Every structure is written in structure tokens, then in C-alpha cells.
Amino acid sequence: MRKFSDEEIAEMYENFPSPETWDNWIEYDPKAWPKKVKKTYQIVPTTCFNCESACGLTAFIEKETQEVKKFEGNPHHPGSRGRNCAKGPATINQIKDPDRILFPLKRKGKRGDGEWERVTWDEVLDTLSTRIRKAIKEDRHNEVAYHVGRPGHEKFMNWILQGWGIDGHNSHTNICSSGARFGYNIWYGYDRPSPDHANAQFILLVSAHLESGHYFNPHAQRIIEGKMKGAKLATMDPRLSNTASMSDYWLPTYPGTEAAVLLAMAVIILKEGLYNREYLENWTNWKEYLEARHPKKKVTFENYISSMIEEYKEFTPEFAEKESGVKASTIIEIAREIGKAGERFASHNWRAAGASNLGGWCVARCLHFLTVLTGAVGTKGGTSPNSWNKFSPTQPNPPEPHKKWNELHFPREYPLAFFEMSQLLPHFLKEGRGKMDVYFTRVFNPVWTYPDGFTWIEQLTDEDKFGVHAALTPTWNETAFYADFVLPMGLASERHDINSYATHGGTWVAFRQPVLREAARRNGNPVEYTYQANPGEVWEEDEFWIELSWRIDPDGSMGIRKHFESPYRPGEKITIEEYYQYIFERVNGLPEAAKADGFTGPFAELNYMQKYGAYEIEQGESYKVNETLLTEQQLEGSTIDKKTDVVYKEGKAIGVLIKGKAVVGFPTPSRKNEFYSQTMVDWKWPEYAIPQYIKSHIHSDHLDKSKGEYVLVPTFRLPTLIHTRSGNAKWLVEISNRNPIWMHPEDAAKWGFKTGDLVKMNTDIGYFIDKVWVTQSMKPGVVACSHHIGRWRRTQDKIGNRWATNTVNIENDGQGKWHMNTLSGIQPFESEDSDSKRIFWKDGGVHQNITHAVHPDPISGMHCWHQRVRIEKPGPNENYGDIVVDTNKSHEIYKEWLSMTRPAPGPNGERRPLWFKRAFTPDKIEGGCYFISDTN
Numbered sequence: 001m002r003k004f005s006d007e008e009i010a011e012m013y014e015n016f017p018s019p020e021t022w023d024n025w026i027e028y029d030p031k032a033w034p035k036k037v038k039k040t041y042q043i044v045p046t047t048c049f050n051c052e053s054a055c056g057l058t059a060f061i062e063k064e065t066q067e068v069k070k071f072e073g074n075p076h077h078p079g080s081r082g083r084n085c086a087k088g089p090a091t092i093n094q095i096k097d098p099d100r101i102l103f104p105l106k107r108k109g110k111r112g113d114g115e116w117e118r119v120t121w122d123e124v125l126d127t128l129s130t131r132i133r134k135a136i137k138e139d140r141h142n143e144v145a146y147h148v149g150r151p152g153h154e155k156f157m158n159w160i161l162q163g164w165g166i167d168g169h170n171s172h173t174n175i176c177s178s179g180a181r182f183g184y185n186i187w188y189g190y191d192r193p194s195p196d197h198a199n200a201q202f203i204l205l206v207s208a209h210l211e212s213g214h215y216f217n218p219h220a221q222r223i224i225e226g227k228m229k230g231a232k233l234a235t236m237d238p239r240l241s242n243t244a245s246m247s248d249y250w251l252p253t254y255p256g257t258e259a260a261v262l263l264a265m266a267v268i269i270l271k272e273g274l275y276n277r278e279y280l281e282n283w284t285n286w287k288e289y290l291e292a293r294h295p296k297k298k299v300t301f302e303n304y305i306s307s308m309i310e311e312y313k314e315f316t317p318e319f320a321e322k323e324s325g326v327k328a329s330t331i332i333e334i335a336r337e338i339g340k341a342g343e344r345f346a347s348h349n350w351r352a353a354g355a356s357n358l359g360g361w362c363v364a365r366c367l368h369f370l371t372v373l374t375g376a377v378g379t380k381g382g383t384s385p386n387s388w389n390k391f392s393p394t395q396p397n398p399p400e401p402h403k404k405w406n407e408l409h410f411p412r413e414y415p416l417a418f419f420e421m422s423q424l425l426p427h428f429l430k431e432g433r434g435k436m437d438v439y440f441t442r443v444f445n446p447v448w449t450y451p452d453g454f455t456w457i458e459q460l461t462d463e464d465k466f467g468v469h470a471a472l473t474p475t476w477n478e479t480a481f482y483a484d485f486v487l488p489m490g491l492a493s494e495r496h497d498i499n500s501y502a503t504h505g506g507t508w509v510a511f512r513q514p515v516l517r518e519a520a521r522r523n524g525n526p527v528e529y530t531y532q533a534n535p536g537e538v539w540e541e542d543e544f545w546i547e548l549s550w551r552i553d554p555d556g557s558m559g560i561r562k563h564f565e566s567p568y569r570p571g572e573k574i575t576i577e578e579y580y581q582y583i584f585e586r587v588n589g590l591p592e593a594a595k596a597d598g599f600t601g602p603f604a605e606l607n608y609m610q611k612y613g614a615y616e617i618e619q620g621e622s623y624k625v626n627e628t629l630l631t632e633q634q635l636e637g638s639t640i641d642k643k644t645d646v647v648y649k650e651g652k653a654i655g656v657l658i659k660g661k662a663v664v665g666f667p668t669p670s671r672k673n674e675f676y677s678q679t680m681v682d683w684k685w686p687e688y689a690i691p692q693y694i695k696s697h698i699h700s701d702h703l704d705k706s707k708g709e710y711v712l713v714p715t716f717r718l719p720t721l722i723h724t725r726s727g728n729a730k731w732l733v734e735i736s737n738r739n740p741i742w743m744h745p746e747d748a749a750k751w752g753f754k755t756g757d758l759v760k761m762n763t764d765i766g767y768f769i770d771k772v773w774v775t776q777s778m779k780p781g782v783v784a785c786s787h788h789i790g791r792w793r794r795t796q797d798k799i800g801n802r803w804a805t806n807t808v809n810i811e812n813d814g815q816g817k818w819h820m821n822t823l824s825g826i827q828p829f830e831s832e833d834s835d836s837k838r839i840f841w842k843d844g845g846v847h848q849n850i851t852h853a854v855h856p857d858p859i860s861g862m863h864c865w866h867q868r869v870r871i872e873k874p875g876p877n878e879n880y881g882d883i884v885v886d887t888n889k890s891h892e893i894y895k896e897w898l899s900m901t902r903p904a905p906g907p908n909g910e911r912r913p914l915w916f917k918r919a920f921t922p923d924k925i926e927g928g929c930y931f932i933s934d935t936n
């Protein structure tokens, strides 16, 4: 590949209009060709909302009509650098989707009947605030919850929910990334990696991070940049993804065996002396390890190395080959490449294997083991903790941590669960552990994205379980059908958020803004609320939550309102401009940049962000942050533990002595990478005190091939789609609209399948009928199905994502047996978008997740996505798209997995290790909600 020089890259950026022209940019109208008709645009930056990366976008708004005409990248965004994947520019489809929800709606008739009426935002706010106020006053805090699918706006909801004093946050993370998070966290107190791909010498990806993984476009461009500079790329994935096809090494591991392969690599690095001695000696807790596990041995570094080799003697390349199917010689070769790369070894595991297997968290733990062995933690070209490359905002009037603990989110059975046990909520409600009085879903569609969607439907339609359900969503989804209020929230170009993600070795902050509101402001017609500038009455969460909070506590007597008062105008309600100005004026370097750009006045920093949409806080100086010296001020009044060298102040570990210098270290009890975890021992899992390999629930030992049992990999992404929110983007659905079962020709031959044949996939709780796609891109013995397709609506749901939804019939016998069948596929329809008549694709795929039982990992809490399936040919009356589920069986399986847990309390009556982070951390005072007592 040719390497582009910095000058050449700068020249490419120059082709984009310079910001000085953004208020008056002239282009020829492409539709008027061959005539040369000039159109004048305002260009307003924002950020993409179609995945977490928050790449920069620029909206081209026709000046005359104030209509958004297209989206392009924003070259001033340091993460995406002007580039986007297909989903970025497709934002234009979403905002112009003829099926989008334009006004707040309230259900008519029974919940789920599909009848809706338009209501005002005032009615919505009054209804919800009255109910929430009553719940809080009656000390029913646990009955108010906000359940989020696509998060956004950094720390905003902490501000809101902690302002209300409730433990009300529930997330989708346990069906997404908490496995990997647990694996990283147990090592070094950070739960996400930030690989510096562009400067790496060797890159190991567990999953398809280049084409469809986390931080997709920002990572993809840097992986390719690294390759252009000579880095080698290896991808571990049972599927020949686009990423695997671009790699130097494809490692099609049998699903769930990745940790065994990684441990075999670790042993090679140890045995061949390819490890970084200095790093291991200084930055791992090896003395603690030897004392705890090998008390008879002398505490010497040599004994550390030899003990590790002994611990892992089973993990030979041959054993790893037997487990995974990847050749021993390849494993050895890659281990040596990693050893050779040393500090320039970048790696990433996010969803994929970490999110799919019983013990999937061990994949990230064993991957980080390689990073530790090579000393590539936080180095240039290595892998940093993501917090080192992420901006965290300072908010006005911050609330105290809440004093409640919601066991519907963090139950005692899962004390180490890294995030809320959200996938179990309907089962908790089913068995009477509590109820939800006011339940918000935010860009969240569990009926479709979660396993066991019919149990969600059963619970969502029960008004004793869910008092009121408000769905905050930019588009119709299968869960919103079962709401009481459907509240239209803005897409990327219709809302405020701030974003900052660890896309590379550097730190940035970006500003998502409603572009028509910003254009109106620039044109001298400012609006008070975002819905006044957006299409219809589409609003945004930021203003919605501030208004709601204010109405919950109108006179301030509940102590809630004070958090949402202006920091500049005491006693007045904070405005959205004030909220963001407060944050931006505290960003390092931004006030100076704003001044240099000519911005003055009370909103100078906000105005800078409104103009450019992003600001680069630092460009790559954030390596080896663990070596930062503690300041004299920090050290004042501190003590040093003579045995461990940990520096304590006011009872808290604040650093560690390394080579005689007091440095900050890592946020673990030892302030180092914890090869040995006393936490695992203390919390009743001593067998996992050091990195281990756990055989997955779908390990070949657990499958009966003679009965047609296979492992189904249901987790892979299509790079052009994003869960629920691409169903309203016609360009994206046109590209990807089917989800057949990937099957290797050898397996297809065994069954007599050819491409397009129907296949019945029996799961533990039912089945779905799909089509076969015969492809050599699948590892033999494993089958796969993308989770992005199979969207549906019922006949009573008149419209919604018609580019992507099948029309289905759902029947329920009231005894837990559910049956769904497809009445029609995707069809052309009449609308103001003439393309809707031209739909040529018919096959909307099949909804597979609804046939999966919940499989919560007993340690990390992560849903283990891989399924044991029994493959067979469908019977004569069974058709494509048929789905059958028994929710009684799913509840039994929930109980089976629940029985594998080892519940709290841990040491001192703790519910959860105090050093583990929580997204919304409650008060940790002794005897408080963090500790189980007779009274809580």
C-alpha cells in the first residue's frame, strides 16, 4: 500500500470547504445538470448518532429553504478526520424518513393494541413528573428507571438521575460489552482498551474491528494507517469477515476457545524470553501472586516467570490447536510476532468472543495478559486504557452520589456484574421481585435486540409490572409498540450531546448539535427549545430531562430543582446554552482557542464548538499515564505501605512507589496490573485468581453432533447496519436486507443444503426458520447469522420502518407459547419519498434473538450470546420466518443460570468490590447502601 505524506493528506482536506465559507457556500445543483444552477448552503457541524464513535458530520442546509440537503464528514473532527462509514451520510435518510415519528403520542386502548393519539409535550411532562414525584416522595425510588440502548451525552444522565436521588440507570451493556469490560477491569481497573493502531507493529483483533467493530470508522482508518506503515494484522473470528480478509493472519477459532489460544501464546512469550522484564517486574503484582499461590517459593522474579510457565503448562500450542482448530504453527508464529512487536503491540476485544461465551470475560483478560507481557500497556503503538484518551466533562451543580441501591438492576446474585443485569429485568418482575412505576426506554429496543423478547412482551403488556412506559426514540421500534407514550427524540442533526471517545492516542471532545437550530441562531432567529427548529415537534433528551426535573420539584422543596438551576443566573432554570458553555469553558485549551478565533462574550467557547463541532484537547501525549508523579500536594499527609509500596491518603490508595518514585499507577488495590486477583478470591471465585480459560457453554464437549447440534454465532454485524436505527435509512437497507445462516460447504453437503434452502434452527426455547447461505467464509462445524436483520411490525402497527420490516402475525396461547409468522415481506409503498415505490427487495430476514434464552455469565453478568442449536430441515407446513418460543422454558433456563452464581455479600458485607467502577456510583459511606445489612 502507498503511504500518503502528511502534506498529501492536508491537501485532501483542503478540498472540503474551509470554515470561513460555511455560512455562504455555493455549489451547483446536481439535479439541475446539465444546467449550472447555483445553490447556497449553510454548513453546520454535528456528530453522527448511528454508532458510538460519534464521527464528525457536516449538514448542508439550503439557505433559501432551510432544508438539510446532505451530510458529509467534518475534517475538523480529530477522531474521524472527515471520513465516515456508509451510516454517517445515511443520516439524511433518517431525518427524511416518511415513517418517522414527528409528534409525541399517547396510546389509545390497551397497551400494545397499536392505536395512538397526538398529545402535547406539556401533557407528557405533567403526567410523568406527577407520577415520578409521587414515587420519590413515597420512597419507591426503585420503581423509576431509565433504560438506555444507544447512550450519548457524557455524564448527562448521571446529573439527572443522581439529581433525583435514585439508582435509576439501567443500560444495554450486559448484552453488549460487559464481558470484555470485566476482563480488562480485573487486570487494571479500566474497563476498555484504547489501541494505538496507527503506531503499532502488530495488531491482534478478537472480532472484526476493522470493518464493523467498536469505533468502527475511526479505528478502521488507523488500522489501515498502521498497515501502511508496515504493521501486521491478525484477526480471530470464526467467520471470514471483511476484516479477516484484510488481515495477514486469519485465526478461525472454534467459538469460545480464544482464551486457550491466547494463553498458549503467553506461554511461548514466557518460555522464549520475549517478555518485557522491566515492565513485569515494576508493573505487575507478582510478589503478591507468589506469596498467595506459592508460599513455599522464594519471592524472586525468576520464580515468578517459572511459576507462570508451570501454571499454564497445559496450554501448549498443540492443546490450543485441539481446542480451537487453529494450527499450532500459526499460534507459535503469531506469539513470536507479538513478542517481537513488544511495546508496539495493539489489540482489541470488545463484543464477539467476550460477549458470547460462558467465561467470555477471560478472552479480554488473556488478551491483556499479552499486552502486559510485552509491556505494551499505555505505550505508543500499544494499548492504553480508554480513560486516558477520553474527556470527562465538569457539570454545573453536580449532585451527590445517590444513597439507594436498586436490586432490580444490581441483584445480590451478581455482585461482580460489571453492569446492570438488564437482560433479567423481565424475569425479576415475573417472579415478583418488584415493579416499574415509571419506565423510560431511550433508543432502546429490548423486544427485538435482547434475547427472549417474548418474555419482555409479556411483562411490558402487564400494567401491574410496568405502570407507565415512555419510549424516547427517534424511530418506531418493536418495544415502542408496547409503550404508553412514544416520544420523538432527535437524530444526529436534531439534538445536543457532547462526545469523546478513545479512538486513538489523543483526546478530543465533539459537539452534537441541532443544525437547524444553529442555522436559525446564525441567521438571527434563535429559538428557545430545540423542537421549535426540528421537524414536527421532534425534541431532544437534554431539554426534556431538564424540564421534567424542574416539574418534579417545582418549588425546590425536594432538593432536586437546585441541580438544574443556571450557574450564571441564580434561581433560574438552566438553559441548554448555559449547560454546554459551563462545560466548554472548562475544557483545557478551549478558551484560548476560542479567543484566538475571535470569539468573545459569555458564550465564546460554545460559539467555537458551534462553529467547528469538535476540539482536539491533546494530540498523543497521553502515553504511560500510570507513571505520572504524585504531586507534593497529593503526597502531603500520605503514608506508604512498606510491604506493598502502595501510597495511601485518607484511607484511599492514591499511588505506588516504583523505583523509589511515588507515581499514580493504576486504579486497582495494588495500583498495578493484577496478574493475581485477590478480589476474585475474596468474592468466592479462587479458581480464577489468575487469567484462565473457561470452557464455554457451547464447547464441543457440550454438543451432541449426532443430534445435529451446532454452535450458532449470532453476534456479527453487517458494517452498513446498526441495530434498530438503520431500519429507517433506505440506502442502508437497500444494501443489506437479509440474514441467512452462514454454513460451510462441508456442513451443507452433510445436510444436503444448498444456498436458499430453508433450515430450522432449534434453540433451547423454540426455533426460527431461516435460509442457508453456503460459503467458505464460515469455519466448518460452526454456523452464523447476523443480528441486524429480521425487523417486524404487526398489522395493527400501521407504519414504521417500512424500508426494513416484515409484516408479521403474533399469536400467544396465554400459557407461554408464542408463535410468529411472516404475512408479507418488505413491499413498495406510497409516500412523499418517491423511492418508497421503487423498493425491489422483499426479504426482510428473520428475527433470531427472540428465540434465545437468557444466559447471564455468573461472574461478569454478560449475556452469553452463542447458542447451541439443533439443525434440521423444516416440515411441510413450516415456512420461512416462522418463529416459535416457549417462555416457560426460558424462565427455567434463567433459573438454571442463576443457580451458577455465588451471591453477595463479599468482604465486610459489601455488595460489590468497592474499587470496581459503576456507571452511576452510589455513596460509598460505611454502613450505607453499598453494604448489605438487615435493613436494606
Ligand code: SF4
Binding pocket: 048, 049, 050, 051, 052, 053, 054, 055, 080, 083, 084, 085, 086, 087, 088, 089, 215, 216, 217, 218
Ligand atoms: S463509524 Fe459510521 S456509524 Fe459510527 S459514528 Fe462513524 S460514521 Fe457514524
